[in-house]
Amino acid sequence: MVELNDVIDDQESPMHTPSESAESTESTVSAYTTQKSNPDPTDGPPEKSKRLFRLIPSFRHDPEDTPDGRFNDLTYESVASYPLGYPSWAAYQNSEPTFRIYKRFGTLRNRVILYRQQELAKLEEKLNELDAEDDKHHNRRIRSLRQDRADKESKRMELIDEIDSKLKHYDDLLERELRSGLMQKPTKRNYRSLVNYLFNRAPVVRSEQLNILKHRDDFILLTGQSESPLERTLDTLICRVPIKWFRRLFSSEAQLDKFDEAKDQHTILTSTEKIEQLARAIASLLAIFLIGVPLYVLASTNFSDRTKLTVLMVALFLFPIAIQIAARPKNHELFAATAAYCAVLSTFLATSGNFNLGQTQFQATSDSTLSH
Structure with missing residues (x-):
């Protein structure tokens, strides 16, 4: 979801979204019809298995692969289809929610x-x-x-x-x-994307660009979406990867058709849904690590009491940081989550049974006194 300023060289050929032809659709439908019209009554599966077997092709079949080809002529809006100027500029800002930046x-x-x-x-x-x-x-x-x-x-x-x-x-x-x-304020990254697009493609004359772009603090972003720091970081890293096929993994079919690679090679669109899924996976692993590792150390008998206390303090320090990176909590939500996390670990530490900080030293001192 960024407009890059530098061209990233890539020797790979551009990939285009595959579309099913009418011939392949008809062959798929005819093959499925043949399987249904010629059942073997002697060694066929039970009735329930037959029903499940009939449902399997329906999950594999694309709903838009119809025999009459009703979806063949339906395409996504492309910025390249508009003439260079205010029409292409308007199509560009409509192509991505984070591109809808306007003067306030x-x-x-x-x-x-x-x-x-x-x-x-x-x-x-x-x-x-x-x-x-x-x-x-x-x-x-x-x-x-x-x-x-x-x-x-x-x-x-x-x-x-x-x-x-x-x-x-x-x-x-x-x-x-x-x-x-x-209204939401655009981030520096959003503003740079607009400036880079106007500089790279020059849809309008330079003087009219400057009239709009000056006073960079006087812009608003017309979108209700908000990204967490983790999602922003992942989006930035993915856009900077010089491997084209890897970047395409995080773009939707509609986004791949938005821009012409020859004319808009600087523009890279990433799917918000895919970025959110990746961020959720990383956040889940981070949560498992911050909960599982401290509990393992506190429950184990192979670690000293000082080590357990150190792990507890480090976990309590890292937990609010991880929450702020992976999510967008409010202050009271962050405080409540950290307090609950602290209570759980402290209770687990107190009930672990082998936590006797200071008791060992006291007992050793008493024994040495009695020996004398």
Whole structure:
């Protein structure tokens, strides 16, 4: 999911997503039909085994390999199919959730809010002056809305309507600023991907690129996905591997068809689902290691008490670090998980039966005293 700046040379030929031809589909279907239409009643399997045997081809068969070829002409959207310019730029940002980076225009939004705020402040001051003038002359218009509406010389209702209209627009500005401020910020890696794409492919003129790319802290990322540090690290390492077929293992079929390898050789897409699966596997192994190794040491009689205490302290130190790397916990979740882990290991250490730190030294000292 990155746009690399340097070209990675690879001598392997590009791999294309295989598509089943109509001929292979028909041969598969005909072979399966022949097996079903010519059963041997003498030495066939039992009825339940027959049912299971009939289900096996349905699991192996691709649901899109139909005899009528209804899926043959359906393809994935490709960035290369759009002309170079704003069309290809739009297709690029739509090709991957982490590519949807846009300007927030935070300063511009706040400037508009300040102007509207000043307008409302002047209208409020004008309304207060009108109220003070009516109160000074003991005018009943300030005490009766009916008389205020009936009085043709009164400008209060007209002023109230203007304030109401501007307040609605002002509230809308505040709500939009609040929503845009709560949107996810792109990481440095996300921003570099956008800059590298615009530099490598140059879909728009240089001056228009700089108008958008300047003020790198004024961008938002339109995606609800969030990566753990482990997933980010795995994604970065996979994208930097110079072996093309290895990188393809972590790309989906749709992602392989998104870009033309000849034109967009810098762009590498990785499947979020595959990265998450790899991260889960590593996190599971890490959890087994952090739980299994300390429990083995604490339960074993081959280690001294000081060694057990050392292993316990090291495990308690590594556990919160591993949690923060493999997951995205909140502060209270991290504290609760670490406390539970500490309680489990401490309880196991206390009930292990052979933990007698200090007792051995005391007994040895007593024995030596009695001998004297």
